[in-house]
Amino acid sequence: MRRRHHFHIDHAGHSISTTVQTGHTAVVEVLVDGKEVGYAKTSGDRPVPVTVELPTEPPTLVTVRATPGPGIPRCLLEVPGAEPQMMSPRPY
Template sequence: MSRRHHFHIDHLGHSVSATVQTGHRPVVEILVDGKETGHATDQDDGTVTVPVELPTDPPTTVTVRAVLGPGEPSCLLLASGDGEPRVMAPRAY
């Protein structure tokens, strides 16, 4: 049975949202400012990594890392050049 989990963070003035669909074949979709900019499926270790660009000048590359389990999934935003991952807050919708 699959479930959808939603996560969000604001970074450099842009909205980054992730939808994680768990189940037989997990999928992660990333939206930046409401537009789909990336998606990926489960990798062998239960982690999905999706690189995306923020529309800054010049564009900024960030990576969303979704950890699918055990338990509830979680998402982190990893900014290039910044060693601290940022936790993306879960959303109820």
């Protein structure tokens, strides 16, 4: 059974949202300021890293690490030189 989970965090003045669709194949979509900038698929419950670029000056590369399972999915924002930050789940 497929299910969609939504996560969000604000970083460096930008809105970062992630949707994790679970099922046999997990699909991860990352949006920055409402625009899709990253996409990945994986089988099973393996963590999926999606590296995206924030439109800062100079551009900043960050990684969203989505873990589809087991259980409820989780997402972390990984920024170079900082501790990973848990992204907040959002009900839609």
